[in-house]
Amino acid sequence: MKVIDLRVRDIRFPTSRHLDGSDAMNPDPDYSAAYVELITDGDTDGHGFTFTIGRGNDVCAAAIEALRPYVVGQDLDTLDLGEFGRRLTHDSQLRWLGPEKGVMHLAAGAVLNAAWDLAARRAGLPLWRYLTSLSPDTIVDCVDWRYLTDALTPDAARDLLVERAPGRAARTGELISGGFPAYTTSAGWLGYDDAKVTRRALRAVADGFAMVKLKVGADLNDDLRRFTAAREALGPDFPIGIDANQRWGVGEAIGWVSALGHLNPYWIEEPTSPDEILGHAAIRAGLSQAGPGGTPIRVATGEHVHNRVMFKQLLQADAIDVVQIDSARVGGVNENLAILLLAAAYGKPVCPHAGGVGLCELVQHLSFFDYTSVAASLDGRMIEYVDHLHEHFADPVRIVNGRYAAPEAPGFSARMHEESLLRYSFPDGPEWKID
Amino acid sequence: MKVIDLRVRDIRFPTSRHLDGSDAMNPDPDYSAAYVELITDGDTDGHGFTFTIGRGNDVCAAAIEALRPYVVGQDLDTLDLGEFGRRLTHDSQLRWLGPEKGVMHLAAGAVLNAAWDLAARRAGLPLWRYLTSLSPDTIVDCVDWRYLTDALTPDAARDLLVERAPGRAARTGELISGGFPAYTTSAGWLGYDDAKVTRRALRAVADGFAMVKLKVGADLNDDLRRFTAAREALGPDFPIGIDANQRWGVGEAIGWVSALGHLNPYWIEEPTSPDEILGHAAIRAGLSQAGPGGTPIRVATGEHVHNRVMFKQLLQADAIDVVQIDSARVGGVNENLAILLLAAAYGKPVCPHAGGVGLCELVQHLSFFDYTSVAASLDGRMIEYVDHLHEHFADPVRIVNGRYAAPEAPGFSARMHEESLLRYSFPDGPEWKID
Numbered sequence: 001m002k003v004i005d006l007r008v009r010d011i012r013f014p015t016s017r018h019l020d021g022s023d024a025m026n027p028d029p030d031y032s033a034a035y036v037e038l039i040t041d042g043d044t045d046g047h048g049f050t051f052t053i054g055r056g057n058d059v060c061a062a063a064i065e066a067l068r069p070y071v072v073g074q075d076l077d078t079l080d081l082g083e084f085g086r087r088l089t090h091d092s093q094l095r096w097l098g099p100e101k102g103v104m105h106l107a108a109g110a111v112l113n114a115a116w117d118l119a120a121r122r123a124g125l126p127l128w129r130y131l132t133s134l135s136p137d138t139i140v141d142c143v144d145w146r147y148l149t150d151a152l153t154p155d156a157a158r159d160l161l162v163e164r165a166p167g168r169a170a171r172t173g174e175l176i177s178g179g180f181p182a183y184t185t186s187a188g189w190l191g192y193d194d195a196k197v198t199r200r201a202l203r204a205v206a207d208g209f210a211m212v213k214l215k216v217g218a219d220l221n222d223d224l225r226r227f228t229a230a231r232e233a234l235g236p237d238f239p240i241g242i243d244a245n246q247r248w249g250v251g252e253a254i255g256w257v258s259a260l261g262h263l264n265p266y267w268i269e270e271p272t273s274p275d276e277i278l279g280h281a282a283i284r285a286g287l288s289q290a291g292p293g294g295t296p297i298r299v300a301t302g303e304h305v306h307n308r309v310m311f312k313q314l315l316q317a318d319a320i321d322v323v324q325i326d327s328a329r330v331g332g333v334n335e336n337l338a339i340l341l342l343a344a345a346y347g348k349p350v351c352p353h354a355g356g357v358g359l360c361e362l363v364q365h366l367s368f369f370d371y372t373s374v375a376a377s378l379d380g381r382m383i384e385y386v387d388h389l390h391e392h393f394a395d396p397v398r399i400v401n402g403r404y405a406a407p408e409a410p411g412f413s414a415r416m417h418e419e420s421l422l423r424y425s426f427p428d429g430p431e432w433k434i435d
Numbered sequence: 436m437k438v439i440d441l442r443v444r445d446i447r448f449p450t451s452r453h454l455d456g457s458d459a460m461n462p463d464p465d466y467s468a469a470y471v472e473l474i475t476d477g478d479t480d481g482h483g484f485t486f487t488i489g490r491g492n493d494v495c496a497a498a499i500e501a502l503r504p505y506v507v508g509q510d511l512d513t514l515d516l517g518e519f520g521r522r523l524t525h526d527s528q529l530r531w532l533g534p535e536k537g538v539m540h541l542a543a544g545a546v547l548n549a550a551w552d553l554a555a556r557r558a559g560l561p562l563w564r565y566l567t568s569l570s571p572d573t574i575v576d577c578v579d580w581r582y583l584t585d586a587l588t589p590d591a592a593r594d595l596l597v598e599r600a601p602g603r604a605a606r607t608g609e610l611i612s613g614g615f616p617a618y619t620t621s622a623g624w625l626g627y628d629d630a631k632v633t634r635r636a637l638r639a640v641a642d643g644f645a646m647v648k649l650k651v652g653a654d655l656n657d658d659l660r661r662f663t664a665a666r667e668a669l670g671p672d673f674p675i676g677i678d679a680n681q682r683w684g685v686g687e688a689i690g691w692v693s694a695l696g697h698l699n700p701y702w703i704e705e706p707t708s709p710d711e712i713l714g715h716a717a718i719r720a721g722l723s724q725a726g727p728g729g730t731p732i733r734v735a736t737g738e739h740v741h742n743r744v745m746f747k748q749l750l751q752a753d754a755i756d757v758v759q760i761d762s763a764r765v766g767g768v769n770e771n772l773a774i775l776l777l778a779a780a781y782g783k784p785v786c787p788h789a790g791g792v793g794l795c796e797l798v799q800h801l802s803f804f805d806y807t808s809v810a811a812s813l814d815g816r817m818i819e820y821v822d823h824l825h826e827h828f829a830d831p832v833r834i835v836n837g838r839y840a841a842p843e844a845p846g847f848s849a850r851m852h853e854e855s856l857l858r859y860s861f862p863d864g865p866e867w868k869i870d
Contacts, residue, residue: 026527055501055528059538062497066490089540092461093489102537146707150685250585273582275744277712278751304537309710316713399668
């Protein structure tokens, strides 16, 4: 079985027509996907995508096209996904455009994720179970270890996986019966008024979510008012995260979050630039007594952290408490395996970023695998959930009692309905033509 | 006067047909430019480009096209280049693709540099003199201060510029009469045999260059042999830099460079990933006694450092000795002004990366301005020089006695001959059609 064609489509949903998804840095997103199909000469294809928020989705599509020579003609029976990943990210000319960051890395991730979708489909397993079935050696070989070994060696990673192997079957069973904890961001977009925030937060708690999250960072008085309303509605202890979407510099972040500290934020997410290793460390230190009664406030980041080298340093510098992987930002499953292993080695929980379009569908597989095989713990772990655009997917996420139910269909849950792909094609699909 | 069109061309030179330009990570570059013209309704246009090494140059061209709405229609009489820069890098949707890194940032830099070319041309001055003519307030306003103020505030930057203003006219005169120190990489490409390295190194010294540079990192025995040959030819004290082009992890870098330490490398350039804040700091510490007689070996990086936030942290962590700005990697002149100011505030010399195609032409203006107005010192400063492809430029660099002569023509020296643009257009120009 061979890949005989690579198909790329620019898919955009006009979400900016409402205020859903608005935050301090992204006021008007049109959730979009540069959507990849690996067409084979066999009976199944591989689908994947990278997520963007509108303009520039065509640039990602062009970057995916640039990877075509590495994909078309690939024999799938001899495909080594570790080697394939390194090939996509180490083309000596394309590497100049990063390395391993920005548009080219988003593109590599989309193609790699499509290859994983295809591999899991061929195995007849949902991706998380396919990953769980692979040997520690195979998982370790999927990682590009360049620039990592000062923090974690392949041998130490293999030892960690072997050590966590006992109980894997039981944990798989637990996930199948009980799912994985989730939190929701649907309550707290900046565009919502206080009553809507409170109403939706209460519903989220009733639905069984483990946390709700509020967007902050545009106006401190607004943040205080909205957060106070939510805190009063939910009681003093229910976890409420806050998310600044990179709005602040270091000093401003410490000041602003300290002013909200009495409201007991569960974490502050993206207080500053995702490039800030030292800045996140300084912010975490500056918030070490900013919570109620002088308790620390957790620092979370990751949705814009561009590769494993940056995550490694955030962990080495003890700069964050929560590792927020994203399924479509870094170099696909391969690089997220590296990040899961690093987080486990440093004892930090992974709570994935999701939402947008299709990020929930993808990333659940990585968290499920993290529980069966890497972290082997649910303590402090939860996956973000946003109730958006799932209807476009062939195998949408299922939320049961505020938890992600275990995906059952073979593959990476990446596939959109052909009808949706046609309707939301940009700029020629009917959804965009009618404007 | 208005911008009435944006023209983008994919220009590639088939440099991989020879071994010029080969190093440990870039074995076969085709030096390329995604070339931008801002077409105006007046009597002059603005030219700029971003540099790539071949494949993916089309992706950069697509990214530049994505910026068209911010450019076409722009009134040049009211153009504020600081505000224009922030507009190009802060589109709320395009920002998702970075932020401020990779392909989109290369594109923003190309467009911004074309706007500076146009502004300097309209002023009738070479860019370095145009920059020197601007007030400290104007320079400070060109910088995007978000994420910088924990290291340097706008007020402190203004104070620095005011403090360095005395002597500006004298330093301008010095540059006009004596030029700026340069070093050459033309001697030490990996593809060259020992005799060619030695011969070219001796010629570089005779030509007056301040340093020669050897590529290392592919094979330690080869490096020892080539470096020993060069050291014996040039004597114990002539500065010889070595450049690993990101080949190593932290431990490997310390070991490898220590093994070359007795040969007295002037600096080790790009020992590891450009994303490594902590890694460069560890390498620098690990090399603090690795030179002859237990002296430290300098660490240099920057050609792949993707923005001011990363440079800021390299300085905060005291991770490098030499700041290697690149004219076409970060967000254009504006972001390089930020980096020059940061380097001056931390007392580190700026020695720009150049070579490729047109990087010498561009970056000389930034170093000349650094001397007139920011660092106000030549101590430890030199600009890389490679004798490649200058014949394609309307205002090529001039090297006199191993130094960059002061550019005299108005603009940013970015303009290529129309004949070259036509000949090397990819894939339809005659240079590519004949293959």
